[in-house]
Amino acid sequence: MSSTWHILGAGSLGTLWACRLARAGKAVRLILRDRQRLQAYEQAGGLTLVEQDHANHYAIPAETADANGPVHRLLVACKAYDAAPAIAQLAPRLAAGAEIVLLQNGLGSQDEVADQVPQARCIFASSTEGAFREDDWRVRFAGHGFNWLGDPANPAAPEWFDELHDAGIPAQWTVDILTRLWRKLALNCAINPLTVLHDCQNGGLLGHLGEVDGLIAELGELLGRCGQPQAADDLGEEVHRVILATSANYSSMYQDVRAGRRTEVHYLLGHACRAATRHGMELPRLEHLHQRLVDNLRARGLPSA
Ligand code: NAD
Ligand code: KPL
Numbered sequence: 001m002s003s004t005w006h007i008l009g010a011g012s013l014g015t016l017w018a019c020r021l022a023r024a025g026k027a028v029r030l031i032l033r034d035r036q037r038l039q040a041y042e043q044a045g046g047l048t049l050v051e052q053d054h055a056n057h058y059a060i061p062a063e064t065a066d067a068n069g070p071v072h073r074l075l076v077a078c079k080a081y082d083a084a085p086a087i088a089q090l091a092p093r094l095a096a097g098a099e100i101v102l103l104q105n106g107l108g109s110q111d112e113v114a115d116q117v118p119q120a121r122c123i124f125a126s127s128t129e130g131a132f133r134e135d136d137w138r139v140r141f142a143g144h145g146f147n148w149l150g151d152p153a154n155p156a157a158p159e160w161f162d163e164l165h166d167a168g169i170p171a172q173w174t175v176d177i178l179t180r181l182w183r184k185l186a187l188n189c190a191i192n193p194l195t196v197l198h199d200c201q202n203g204g205l206l207g208h209l210g211e212v213d214g215l216i217a218e219l220g221e222l223l224g225r226c227g228q229p230q231a232a233d234d235l236g237e238e239v240h241r242v243i244l245a246t247s248a249n250y251s252s253m254y255q256d257v258r259a260g261r262r263t264e265v266h267y268l269l270g271h272a273c274r275a276a277t278r279h280g281m282e283l284p285r286l287e288h289l290h291q292r293l294v295d296n297l298r299a300r301g302l303p304s305a
Contacts, residue, residue, distance in 0.1 A: 002073070004027040005017075006029050006030075008074060008090065010047060010137065013131055023058065023167070029061050029062065030047075031064065044136065049141060050138065050139065070094070071094050078104075080109035080264045083102065084116060106264050108270075121154065122151065124150060125177075128146050129143060129147065130142040149161075149171055149177065150176065150177025157173040183235075187235075188253075189215065189272050191239065195253065202243050211285075214285045215286060218286050220235055222272060226275055226279070257302065261302075265293060265304065265305070269286070273286055
């Protein structure tokens with residue numbers, strides 16, 4: 001089995017992972033969206049990763065999805081709404097037993113991908129690292145964090161797992177990856193939509209704690225019904241802690257909306273509301289929040305799903 005890391009998506013996290021793996025001497029190939037992007041990348045001559053104001057350049061080879069050759073190990077580093085369409089393009093190249101690491105935030109996109117590629121093993125990831133694009137092909141590593149990886153269908157870590165440590169990518173294998181993803185989703189649902197609706201930094205929610213706490217109560221009920229009671233442990237305390245610790249920051253959803261970018265709402269609050277409906281639950285605060293957010297996004301001309 002080839003040990004090349006194919007990395008689909010040379011955005012923020014894709015660049016962060018690709019550069020660290022390449023720096024550690026691992027074989028890496030980028031998969032870019034189309035020929036035009038490939039040509040622009042080739043003109044730029046590689047990726048630049050900025051860490052603590054030191055910029056390093058990495059001439060990582062790149063291709064498009066329709067290139068030749070099997071893909072054995074794939075990191076999917078696009079947004080949640082792009083993951084399934086991207087995999088559909090690449091599916092003919094995925095080898096039997098291929099391993100796919102899914103870096104998407106939220107829930108739902110992982111199953112959309114897994115349904116399309118039964119020949120592959122899908123490994124889910126939850127990342128608290130932070131990176132953003134300063135320019136085309138140039139990414140700043142903005143926030144040290146951690147990565148949890150796991151496979152809900154198979155508790156065994158893949159044989160390449162230690163390559164992440166070799167590359168300085170902080171990561172741990174977990175059998176509770178769904179709990180991690182649900183927990184992050186719940187935090188996101190309690191904070192991010194309200195920052196958009198109240199047009200505020202995270203700390204602005206200190207003036208709306210009644211609303212926040214109402215959402216936390218419903219999220220706790222939902223997590224219990226979805227078989228994720230541990231994801232609800234001390235959720236309220238963590239939400240309050242995150243609001244305080246990040247009070248001067250704008251949430252990722254707020255930043256997306258402000259920049260006129262599509263949000264991942266379908267895989268965050270949308271996923272929570274669909275799960276509640278599936279379980280026959282009535283969660284009026286979450287439903288109302290979702291409706292207000294959808295109306296707000298539509299009014300801005302942004303996709304609401
Ligand atoms: P991004 O928008 O910076 O990068 C995504 C890249 O994927 C873009 O370059 C886009 O052109 C590319 N892409 C889309 N479809 C493609 C296709 N079919 N083929 C090839 N490339 C394709 O996104 P990001 O910020 O890196 O986020 C990726 C995921 O990681 C999201 O789910 C996000 O929520 C999550 N995440 C991001 C951060 C962060 O700090 N950026 C932190 C934690 C989690
Ligand atoms: O992860 C976040 C985000 O901005 O997406 C926070 C605000 C920390 C939690 O939702």
